[in-house]
Amino acid sequence: MTLQLITYVLDTASIGAAVSVLPRIIFGFDPVPPTIYDKLGLTSDVYGAFCSGLLLLSCLKWALRKWWRKAHGGEKESMYGLQHGRLHLKLPTPMWMNMGYWGHEVEASTMAEACRDLLKMVLREAGFSSEVERAEIARGTRRPKVLIDLGFGCGDQTIYLMSDTSVRSCDREWWDEREYCPKFDHYIGITKDATQHRYARKRVEELIGHGQEQRSEPNISLFCADAATPGPWTTSWNKDIKSCIEDVLEVDPDRWVLALDTIYHFSPSRWPLIKYAHAFQASFMAFDLCLSPQATRTQRIILRILTALMGAPWANFVTPVEYRRKLVEAGYPTDEIKIVDVSEHVFAPLARYLEEQDARLKMLGLGIGSFSVAKYMFNWWGSSGVVRGVIVVARR
Structure with missing residues (x-):
């Protein structure tokens, strides 16, 4: 410098x-x-x-x-270099955004595949699978399922959860057999980001227009609101969200709340939301961040500064043991709580991908912009272990 x-x-x-x-x-x-x-x-x-x-x-x-x-x-x-490569970049492009799961079995080669795989891992740990779904249907024991998705991004996540087939041509780049994805009868998505909300609505409109290829028209409602607002579920959000949830509850569904790489941003903390989820009689599944029990005092100070910059309240950074205790305090049975550490498949591989992607884009006169800072942060998390990436499942 x-x-x-x-x-x-x-x-x-x-x-x-x-x-x-x-x-x-x-x-x-x-x-x-x-x-x-x-x-x-x-x-x-x-x-x-x-x-x-x-x-x-x-x-x-x-x-x-x-x-x-x-x-x-x-x-x-060269007089011209490689900048004309920009003319070959294809739009629309996948718009998945989470830290991704860069697995040991089949290594994801793109950001979209890794983001999809992180969702798959959460669904798998929650016990979902197409085989279980078929068995419930055969026995006549299947209950309707409702999913409240907190922070659904730009719609790729919604499409994956609610569509039988890919919708856009770019979806085919990351589409798979959805072997861990059940049929959700109702999907309620809530996001605080107005720009992403508008983009996701267009994606859902495309999905509905694609409906002749679906087994049935998906029941999807997307809302722009602060999901972390304290208060009972029936009063903390606007009347449209309240009305939508009340309509869904009439069929007494199997209720799930999903927070994929989002809930550590919730202010003042994630814990009021989790308590409301239990009061709503919903099971909870998430990819979340925890503080390592071995974190030193210096690491904690540095991390506290970083969390302030990334808009994540320090109250959300607790150890896995404390996280489990908070879930029990919220009312979830201790034997129905699962916390799986997947850090080695998240932080360091993501940092390497960002480094490689930055080099590829710079050949065209571009770059990853502000994500360059995140690259160093993820690399530190991966090498030091100060932050743990965990999959959390708490069944009601």
Whole structure:
């Protein structure tokens, strides 16, 4: 950072030198008023020599840079480079966004596949599967299922949970057999992000238009609201959400709340929401973050600063043991609680992917932007173990 600052100052000074000296060299007049020399305590000749030195330094730096690229690049610098690759980027593109599960069995090759796999792992740990679904139907014991999805993103997650087939051509890049995905009879999604809410609504409209290929039209309701607002479920959200939930409860469904890589952002903490989920007679499943029991005092201080920057209340960072205790306090039976640590398949692999993706995009004159900071954070989490990525399931 210091070297970049010095280079920036020198480049700026060189531009000033060019403005000051070149008119004298080329046209024979001095654009700097004599009063400036008096204030600086310099003569015109000394000032001219100083500016000429800056110009010479800038030219030398330019020549050295050209030589270095030629000597170490092995190729002649291209006039056009690779920026025309932008013209081949395809839209629409997958818009999944979570930390992903970069599995040991079949390594995900794209961000969308890893995000899908994290959802699959949560569903699998919750006990869902197509085989279980078929067995319940055969026995006549299947109950309607309602899912309240807290923080559903841009709609890819919704499409995966509620559609029998892919909708967009880009969906086919990450679509699979959905072997752990049951049939949810009602889907209620809540997100605080208005932009993502609008985007997801368009995706659902496409899904409904795609309905002739579905076994039935999906029952999906998407709302833009703060799911973390304290208060009873029937009063904490607006009347539309309240009415939608009341309609769903008439069929006495099997109720689930999903928070995929979202609930550690809930303010003032996640715990009021989890208590309301139990009062709602809903089971809870999530990918969440915990604090390592071995975290040092220094690590805790650094992490507390980072969590403030990422908008995650410090009250949400507890150890897995404390997390389990909080779930029991909320009313979930201790033998129905499962907390599975999947950190090794999340943080370090995600940091590597971000590094590789940044390099690929920079070849086209792009980059991953603000995610560069997240790359270093995930790498620290992966190498130090200070934060644990866990799948949480608490059955009612």
